[in-house]
Amino acid sequence: MQITSRFTIAVHVIACVGYFQDTRSVTSAFLAGSVGVNPVMIRNLLPLLRDAGILSVSQGKSGVRLTRDLSDVTFYDVYRAVDCVDDRGLFHFHAQPNPACPVGKTIHAATDGRLSDVQRAMENEMKTITLAGVVADVVRLNRQ
Amino acid sequence: MQITSRFTIAVHVIACVGYFQDTRSVTSAFLAGSVGVNPVMIRNLLPLLRDAGILSVSQGKSGVRLTRDLSDVTFYDVYRAVDCVDDRGLFHFHAQPNPACPVGKTIHAATDGRLSDVQRAMENEMKTITLAGVVADVVRLNRQ
DNA sequence: TAACTTGTAAGTTTAATTGTTACAGGTGTA
DNA sequence: TACACCTGTAACAATTAAACTTACAAGTTA
Numbered sequence: 001m002q003i004t005s006r007f008t009i010a011v012h013v014i015a016c017v018g019y020f021q022d023t024r025s026v027t028s029a030f031l032a033g034s035v036g037v038n039p040v041m042i043r044n045l046l047p048l049l050r051d052a053g054i055l056s057v058s059q060g061k062s063g064v065r066l067t068r069d070l071s072d073v074t075f076y077d078v079y080r081a082v083d084c085v086d087d088r089g090l091f092h093f094h095a096q097p098n099p100a101c102p103v104g105k106t107i108h109a110a111t112d113g114r115l116s117d118v119q120r121a122m123e124n125e126m127k128t129i130t131l132a133g134v135v136a137d138v139v140r141l142n143r144q
Numbered sequence: 145m146q147i148t149s150r151f152t153i154a155v156h157v158i159a160c161v162g163y164f165q166d167t168r169s170v171t172s173a174f175l176a177g178s179v180g181v182n183p184v185m186i187r188n189l190l191p192l193l194r195d196a197g198i199l200s201v202s203q204g205k206s207g208v209r210l211t212r213d214l215s216d217v218t219f220y221d222v223y224r225a226v227d228c229v230d231d232r233g234l235f236h237f238h239a240q241p242n243p244a245c246p247v248g249k250t251i252h253a254a255t256d257g258r259l260s261d262v263q264r265a266m267e268n269e270m271k272t273i274t275l276a277g278v279v280a281d282v283v284r285l286n287r288q
Numbered sequence: 289t290a291a292c293t294t295g296t297a298a299g300t301t302t303a304a305t306t307g308t309t310a311c312a313g314g315t316g317t318a
Numbered sequence: 319t320a321c322a323c324c325t326g327t328a329a330c331a332a333t334t335a336a337a338c339t340t341a342c343a344a345g346t347t348a
Contacts, residue, residue, distance in 0.1 A: 060346030121269035204315030
């Protein structure tokens with residue numbers, strides 16, 4: 001299993017807007033060119049990032065712009081915005097444990113809390129990572 | 145995205161063996177009945193758990209037995225044993241960032257370490273959770 | 289108004305997971 | 319040794335989810 005590429009694409013998109021917004025007009029076609037996917041995938045992503053307050057999108061020629069300082073945008077914000085992990089949680093619980101079995105009847109209750117702990121540990125780590133750091137590394141790597 | 149149900153099925157299987165092995169012969173058919181899946185799925189799982197040193201499997205009538213104390217078996221051991229996350233890692237990186245773009249060229253290097261940090265945080269939490277705790281909860285819930 | 293853009297619907301392709309049938313061969317008991 | 323039962327595994331079908339594509343209505347700015 002893997003977390004959807006929507007997450008890494010979203011990180012790429014935000015980094016790209018941060019890197020280019022003062023130099024040129026950033027459109028979905030331009031972003032798609034950098035990421036290497038169809039522009040429609042970008043256009044499906046942008047409203048999610050806009051609704052999360054990370055960037056603004058204009059249908060005119062002005063393009064995409066950041067609305068928040070990237071030191072205030074974490075991996076967790078992006079992960080929530082693009083909804084990589086749905087309500088069912090990170091772990092996919094098998095559907096029908098047998099209620100007539102003492103273990104089948106209780107396994108859900110006995111594991112759910114622990115699975116949530118694991119998911120929360122992952123999310124807490126995501127909260128410590130900012131997009132500003134990513135863009136800083138992109139800038140640094142381009143200077144070398 | 146979600147982590148394969150193989151993981152929660154494996155936890156269920158181990159808990160079941162722990163709960164029943166002193167009472168009755170535990171076979172793949174019995175385990176499949178408790179989990180609610182086809183016996184072949186269980187039979188595909190058992191060799192993985194056996195190779196990880198968690199249990200032993202007999203083709204005769206003696207059934208499946210644990211080979212290690214469950215206080216020494218963690219979620220991480222199970223997760224490694226059933227190979228939920230392959231070499232590519234937890235995050236699915238989009239395949240072709242444009243090398244002609246300063247961001248596309250460097251985004252991989254700028255994010256890989258951070259993505260590994262997130263995955264490692266999840267795995268470290270898994271190392272703190274034992275199957276003994278799960279079985280203890282199953283037993284407790286059946287007494288109530 | 290013209291040129292360009294986003295938002296979104298609808299449908300196709302691709303890949304991964306899950307489920308199934310079938311059977312060869314190992315194991316233990318009588 | 320023979321029988322009943324079990325696992326291991328191959329081969330394949332079904333299902334689901336992700337990724338990609340085409341097409342077009344509607345908004346925006348110069």
